[in-house]
Amino acid sequence: MLASATVSSTPTVAPTPTAVNEEAPYLLEVINVSKGFPGVVALDDVQLRVRPGSVLALMGENGAGKSTLMKIIAGIYQPDAGELRLRGKPVTFAGPLAALQAGIAMIHQELNLMPHMNIAENIWIGREQLNGLHMIDHREMFRCTAQLLERLRINLDPQELVGNLSIAERQMVEIAKAVSYDSDILIMDEPTSAITDKEVAHLFSIIADLKSQGKGIIYITHKMNEVFSIADEVAVFRDGAYIGLQRADSMNGDSLISMMVGRELTQLFPVRESPLGELLLSVRDLSLDGIFEGVSFDLHAGEILGIAGLMGSGRTNIAEAIFGITPSTGGEIHLDGQAVRIGSPNQAIEKGFALLTEDRKLTGLFPCLSVLENMEMAILPHYAGNGFIQQKALRALCEDMCKKLRVKTPSLEQCIDTLSGGNQQKALLARWLMTNPRVLILDEPTRGIDVGAKVEIYRLISFLASEGMAVIMISSELPEVLGMSDRVMVMHEGEQMGTLDRSEATQERVMQLASGITAIH
Template sequence: MPALLMEYLIMFASATASSTPLVGIQPTALPADEPYLLEIVNVSKGFPGVVALSNVQLRVRPGSVLALMGENGAGKSTLMKIIAGIYQPDAGELRLRGKPVVFDTPLAALQSGIAMIHQELNLMPHMSIAENIWIGREQLNGFHMIDHREMHRCTAKLLERLRIDLDPEEQVGNLSIAERQMVEIAKAVSYDSDILIMDEPTSAITDKEVAHLFSIIADLKAQGKGIIYITHKMNEVFAIADEVAVFRDGAYIGLQRADSMDGDSLISMMVGRELSQLFPVREKPIGDLLMSVRDLRLDGIFQGVSFDLHAGEILGIAGLMGSGRTNVAEALFGITPSDGGEIRLDGRPVRISDPHMAIEKGFALLTEDRKLSGLFPCLSVMENMEMAVLPHYVGGNGFIQQKALRALCEDMCKKLRVKTPSLEQCIDTLSGGNQQKALLARWLMTNPRILILDEPTRGIDVGAKAEIYRLIAYLASEGMAVIMISSELPEVLGMSDRVMVMHEGELMGTLDRGEATQERVMQLASGMSAVH
């Protein structure tokens, strides 16, 4: 594998595009005769039309971190849900401290000492931090009523121990995504479990918070806890894991000590092939000016944002969390209409006051958070895909033209290689990469001229990333203008023709591909300098 590609993959770890390397955790010496906390023996699990797991195995030692790696759809999350009592295996056995166990509910797993931090946050936004952490375990007073004072005290003590600076009475809905992730971590730790499953715990937190999480993991290791750590971020694996287990297509591939592997060998185990080129080369020239934005502002959020966008161009937007990147995208799409400035399409001024108007003008927006603002998790793949075009497939008699709509969805699934047993499959059962491709299909069905992608590869594996990169490059080569927001700096540098860099609501400058380096972008993103 080319050295440059390997460098890109290792750099994928940072959710905030920081150049600061992660500080690792000292590996634990693992004697061969160490007893296991948890053993998974020949476990299989199937869903309609899909074999999710086939005779897989896994072993977790006390006082160690086991990284579980694999592409989306490899079966990682399915196995974790079996361990956590959410799913029941079709075959095989779970052994806890050497004894066979059956977890028929999540509560049974929790009571046996297994806690899980889910990839998708599961907090109650209208309840306080304390209420979320102790839900179902509320402290009661002598009158058998909830003792809010005691819950506050216990929460404050827990947050202090974990060095999380949050008010126990703060409503979760007021917290940032990163702060909610830290609450999820605190909630899992509060069970004082012997085994802690962390499924993509750093997908929405900053480098500083990642370092904080790693210090918590180091403390848990010292207490003899066993940690299963699922991530797509390569350097996290080499920073904290003692052992690495790899799954592929629902099968167990192997397990090795982390310090005996390198990035090449790990990727080869994960994907079963070499990725010849992560970022595709585009040869078609950029087209005519399509959109001009001048002095766009959203009071209190960002101001003075000006840029041009050409047909066939990929314009990257970089910046640290809180820089206003997503807010600019939402203003362009009419989710939060701007308070000033001008947008011109084909030289004519337009006012976009809502998403419906944006779609009519040829805009499409893939949002930052699939679960929160993209997916309808209880609906089928087809129902999710057809959302944006459904009004155009209502006949004169008022009935939906199901045959034509199904043909369009099937064609788009085939083109984007969405892996699903059928269009009727619940989209929540698909892997993250396939969910993302289905959402992309939704917007491509509207035939947009300007495609805005906010964190298009968040939470998906390197193989799925390569597919999405190829798709983005193809769309640009066909004349579509693309605005791509990403926290992963290699992604921005590898895909963009130009890079806009924001800092605390201000546009610090725009760099051409030839002058956009990691160091230059980080200087601008941190407010150290500006391009005038």
């Protein structure tokens, strides 16, 4: 069994935002930078300034240009116009290595580790320690890695293959890798999207240490509570433009959202009062050897069943067992009162199931293909005959779905990898909706999505349920589970702890069950 990427029992707290020293020279200045892609203006004359010993939160909806600017700062993209200044001097980075050598490191939103290599090899790739024969000194690499992980209180074996790690553990390795460069500027793009609350607290303690060393941190997140916990200043982008910068202690959630979306969001979770339909799905004693066992629940047409639990509780495994990715080893699934055996995703799709996976990069997207090719993937067999694809009809359907879900893309031929995370997620959701599913399984449907796009997704899920679709929604965000679900099923280490009706589901009650403190039998 793998060691968990949890922290020691030493209490950790979020760093207290300190008074910004406005007299200190800037570590980094972004001056009038612009960047365009075919058919898209990603950045239009934007600016940014980072001070030493401070955290600058960069906020904005998906597509606002945040990640594009960070890739320019990190040397991945070149700006079309404008200037970067590092410690007061103009700089141009020919590539990521040049940025790293200048003291800029980045934790990317999408994990970039190599699964076939171990933790030490991933952390020191390109910087391997050599022995006297100029060969890689693996023993020294393992020693340095163990020392780094110990300093950061990350309990992982340096020799463990990254492919064996959970997403949360991989995220902690990414954080350790970035810290290992000892850079003056550290960019964190959605660093907490896949880690638990305990690991978030751990990350915040690392940030506090970095601040005390005079490092400048650019922090990108969609989680408002994190902004007001750690940020000293907040800069806001919208539609590729710079909106403004304010001290974090002078703002609140409402004012920040208003800057981000250009309007007030009065209702985050839609109100649903439509009655539930007939029993559609019945799961009895579903098990997967060594992962979870004895999971039972009913799901009605028009119902949203939330599944909550901590990392490793078995939530995703349940979804994958129902969908046939990892077929169950015990139990029964009944659809419309009839027992069904689902041994593969193709069988699941044929029976009216759809699954939006938790990691769109690893298990959802075909990044080198177009938006159209990604969207049509699940329904191609229905538009094929006599060796030909009915491309005109297929394209029309994809265009219509793009409009309904408001997927922002210059064209369907655009490479999906160039879209923002939120628009990628919408395109994947469109893929599954075009299969006309009866049971829609959503695993972390709003991970890495801004608050405005979240509202759109919530309203869409609510609309689908009101039209009679049965929805299973897995989420690490408790307010999301509580705000959207008719009932909440709670898991703990592979055991079903209980199911709560909307009226009795509270954050405290759900966390008690998720922590294994109490159970409902």
